[in-house]
Amino acid sequence: MSPARDRDPEGSTDETGGRVVLAQAEISRALRRIAHEILEGNKGSEDLVLMGIPTRGVPLARRLSDALHDVEGVEIPVGTLDITMYRDDLRSQPTRPMERSQVPEGGVDGKVVVLVDDVLYSGRTVRAALDSLADLGRPRAVRLAVLVDRGHRELPVRADYVGKNLPTAHAERVSVRLSDTDGTDQVVISGPATAEERA
């Protein structure tokens, strides 16, 4: 992750007319800062496990692990945590395919699990993730790292590590695009979202 394209994101737009609020350089800077904060909060890298929430939490968790490796020189295990079966809106949404959960070797028992997701919004995904995690084991502590916190919480949930706080209107739509899944690194705010995108 070289900060090659370091440009001022303010005012620039993507091809669909959305406002780019974070570009590649800011995203990797935010992840590096979060890596430092995690190490600081945990007083080192001991017992850390990163669990990415699909879809984009998974590549973010991997990048965060790389950033932790750059700082501390140790491999932090990365897993994925599928929350589909734990959602509270299964009966009001079209059927979703279930993704796979992958617990890194060593499990989560007694570990400090950092949940990683792209956008923190209603807090319902995190609620589901906590339930899902409880069925996999008993971590010593659970933390939450997100790239973007856009507000509008519906549950008493907060993030421990935030890449950027983005004040948004309810109707606006925040899209996180990552090179792993979307071919480019950017966070974009665009016009009113349709109902099913409020995930």
Add this chain to the structure above:
Amino acid sequence: MKHLLSIADLSRDEINEILDTAVSMHEVQHRDVKKLPTLRGRTIINFFFEDSTRTRSSFELAGKWLSADTINLTGKGTSVSKGESLRDTVQTIDAMGVDMMVIRHMASGAPAQIAQWTNCSIVNAGDGTHEHPSQALLDAYTMRQRLGDLEGKHIALVGDLTHSRVFRSNVLCLTTLGAKVTLVAPATLMPAGIADWSRADGIELSHDLDAVLPTVDAVMMLRVQRERMSGGFFPTAREYAVTYGLTKPRLSLLPDHAVICHPGPMNRGLEISGDAADAAQSLVLDQVSAGVAVRMSILYHLLSGDRTSEGSAA
């Protein structure tokens, strides 16, 4: 999707979606906590008018592992034995507010008929000689796990085709997934009209098991139902075993990568020898293990999601 009555109602994409979800469900089976909260508060009745071990217990486990409440009923011991009609019985249960009935019935078409009479989701768990869709899905799942995508794979179904609902669902499922299917049976156990049916779908027929075995990726042996053996379909059980059974000498005709399936219960020494059933390439126990995962996936697809806009699409 509200009901699962026949594989013919499923598109290739729908089948793949059920199988993909089953992969994730299968992993849950190996956890310490084997329960997902997905169908909490839903009620499933397993109504089995015919005997069953694996289908009934795996549907029950599937429901329980998804946190649904499940109740088992059999034809015996219910008001059916007091002479209540099928319609009255299922409407009584439907009126209690259940979300799904899993039905096994000796009459072909009974689940489809019950779907007309009730409001809940209906799953066909085997009806007469018609279909057994969940079995076909778990067979496809098991073969796909071992062989990869079934597109272009050659699969032989061997045995009593006339009386087999498993075979009917399997042919529909496998051809929908793009597999090449060869049906092997004595002429007396081939259903009437199968020649037209097979020509339309590019299915091959054969009476020579030895010629087919070297070309397959998978061979599925179908149970010879004991109650059929007095029906004059073949001279003796011994002759059937020699001509159409997967005997030890026939094992060596199979390509190395080929796998053996049997939907169970097996008649060892008749359609499948003990050597074949216990061979390394036998997937019989994998099929049972997959049964719960695939049925969890079926329950999830039928009972989750917003169906208000869908109407009663079957």
